Amino acid sequence: MYHLPSKNLLGKGCLNELGTEVQNFQFQKALIVTDKVLSDNGIVQKVIDQLLKVKVDYVIYDEVKPNPTTKQVHKGVDILKENDCDFILSIGGGSPQDCASAMSIIATNGGDVREYEGAHKSNVLGFPTIAVNTTAGTSAEITINYVITDEDRSVKMVCVDKNSLAILSVNDPELMIDKPASLTAATGMDTLTHAIEAIVTPGATVVTDATALQAVKLVFDHLPEAVENGTNIEAREQMVNASFLAGMAFSNAGLGYVHAMAHQLGGVYDLPHGVCNAMLLPIVERENAKRVPEKFRKIAKMLHMNIDGRSDTECAEFVIESIRQLSKKVMIPEKLSELGVTEVDLEILAKYSLEDACAPGNPFMPTKQETIDMFKEIL
Numbered sequence: 001m002y003h004l005p006s007k008n009l010l011g012k013g014c015l016n017e018l019g020t021e022v023q024n025f026q027f028q029k030a031l032i033v034t035d036k037v038l039s040d041n042g043i044v045q046k047v048i049d050q051l052l053k054v055k056v057d058y059v060i061y062d063e064v065k066p067n068p069t070t071k072q073v074h075k076g077v078d079i080l081k082e083n084d085c086d087f088i089l090s091i092g093g094g095s096p097q098d099c100a101s102a103m104s105i106i107a108t109n110g111g112d113v114r115e116y117e118g119a120h121k122s123n124v125l126g127f128p129t130i131a132v133n134t135t136a137g138t139s140a141e142i143t144i145n146y147v148i149t150d151e152d153r154s155v156k157m158v159c160v161d162k163n164s165l166a167i168l169s170v171n172d173p174e175l176m177i178d179k180p181a182s183l184t185a186a187t188g189m190d191t192l193t194h195a196i197e198a199i200v201t202p203g204a205t206v207v208t209d210a211t212a213l214q215a216v217k218l219v220f221d222h223l224p225e226a227v228e229n230g231t232n233i234e235a236r237e238q239m240v241n242a243s244f245l246a247g248m249a250f251s252n253a254g255l256g257y258v259h260a261m262a263h264q265l266g267g268v269y270d271l272p273h274g275v276c277n278a279m280l281l282p283i284v285e286r287e288n289a290k291r292v293p294e295k296f297r298k299i300a301k302m303l304h305m306n307i308d309g310r311s312d313t314e315c316a317e318f319v320i321e322s323i324r325q326l327s328k329k330v331m332i333p334e335k336l337s338e339l340g341v342t343e344v345d346l347e348i349l350a351k352y353s354l355e356d357a358c359a360p361g362n363p364f365m366p367t368k369q370e371t372i373d374m375f376k377e378i379l
Contacts, residue, residue, distance in 0.1 A: 002252050003251055005141075009168070009171065020054070021130070025168075029056065031085040032047070032089045034090070064092070068096075068148055069149045070151065074113065077106045088130070091132045092135075105161060108163075122164070137191050139194060145250075147263065159357075176240070177233065185278075186273075188219055194250040198255070203361060215246035220303060220322070259356070262276035280374070282323045282327075284374065293315070296312065299319045303319065
C-alpha cells in the first residue's frame with residue numbers, strides 16, 4: 001500500500017486554489033492550528049483570506065510550539081469540539097502539522113495521545129484535515145508520521161498512522177520566501193535525511209527509490225541558493241519539490257537511526273529537528289555503509305560521481321563526504337556542545353534511541369555503546 005493525500009496543490013500561487021477546494025468539501029468552519037510567529041507575520045492571514053472568499057468561518061489556535069507537546073494536542077482538541085469546527089486547517093512547518101495530525105486522531109478515536117505511540121494504533125479515520133505547509137523540509141503535510149513530545153518523560157513519541165493522513169496538502173513556495181537562512185538550512189537538511197534514510201532502509205522499493213533519489217539531487221542542487229538568497233523563488237520551489245518527493249518516499253519506505261537519535265535530542269534538549277538530523281546523518285550513514293554499501297552507489301551516481309570502476313565503498317565515502325560539505329556550506333553547527341548537549345545525558349539519549357519507532361528501519365541495530373559513541377563523535 002502507498003500512502004499519500006488524495007489531492008495535493010503544489011507550486012507557485014497554488015494557495016489561491018484553497019478556497020475552491022474547501023468549498024468543494026462543503027466545509028463550514030475551520031480550526032486553524034498554527035503558531036504565534038505565523039500569526040504575527042501575516043502568513044496565517046494570507047490563508048484566512050482564501051477562506052473569507054468562500055465565506056468559511058474559522059477559529060485560530062496558535063499556541064503550537066516547536067516540538068509540540070501532549071498538552072498542546074489535547075488543548076487543541078478541546079477547542080475543536082467547543083467551537084463545532086468541521087475540519088482542521090494546519091498552517092506551518094512540522095510542528096503545527098504534527099500537532100494537527102495528533103489532534104485529528106484524538107478527535108475521532110478518543111483517549112490520550114500517548115496511547116498512539118508506535119504504528120497504526122488508531123481504529124477510526126482521523127478528523128478531516130487540510131495541511132498548508134510553510135517550510136520545505138519536514139513533509140509532515142503529506143506523511144502518515146507525526147511526532148509529539150511527552151513532556152512528562154522528555155521523550156519525542158513517534159506515531160505512524162495511516163488514519164492521520166491529511167485529505168489535502170498545499171505546498172506554495174511563495175509562503176516560504178521570508179524564511180530565515182538558518183531555518184531554510186535546517187529544513188532542507190531534514191529533507192535530505194528523509195531521502196537518504198528512505199533509500200538505505202530495508203523497506204525501500206523501486207517506487208520509493210525513484211522519488212528519494214530525485215529529492216537528493218534537488219537538495220544538493222538548490223539548497224545552498226535557497227539559504228543564500230531566500231527570495232529566489234525558483235530555488236524555493238525546487239526545495240518544495242524535494243521535500244514533497246522525500247516525503248512520498250519515507251512515508252512509505254520508512255526511516256532509520258538518524259531520526260531515532262535526533263528525536264531524543266529534540267525531546268531532552270528541545271533542539272531543532274533538522275539541525276540534529278544534519279549533524280547525525282554522516283555519522284550514522286558511515287556505519288550503515290559498512291553493512292549496505294551498495295545502497296550508496298545509486299546516490300553517488302545521482303550526485304554526478306562517475307561510478308564506473310569504483311567500488312561500493314568508494315561510492316559510499318563520496319556520498320558521506322558530500323553530505324559533510326553540504327552541511328558546512330549551509331552553516332549547520334558542527335558540535336552538539338554548541339547547542340547545550342552534555343555528556344551526562346548520553347546514556348539516556350542512547351537508551352531512548354534504541355526504543356524509538358524509527359530505529360527498526362535502519363539497516364542494522366546499533367548497541368547502546370555504539371549509539372553513545374556516535375553521539376560522542378559530534379559532542
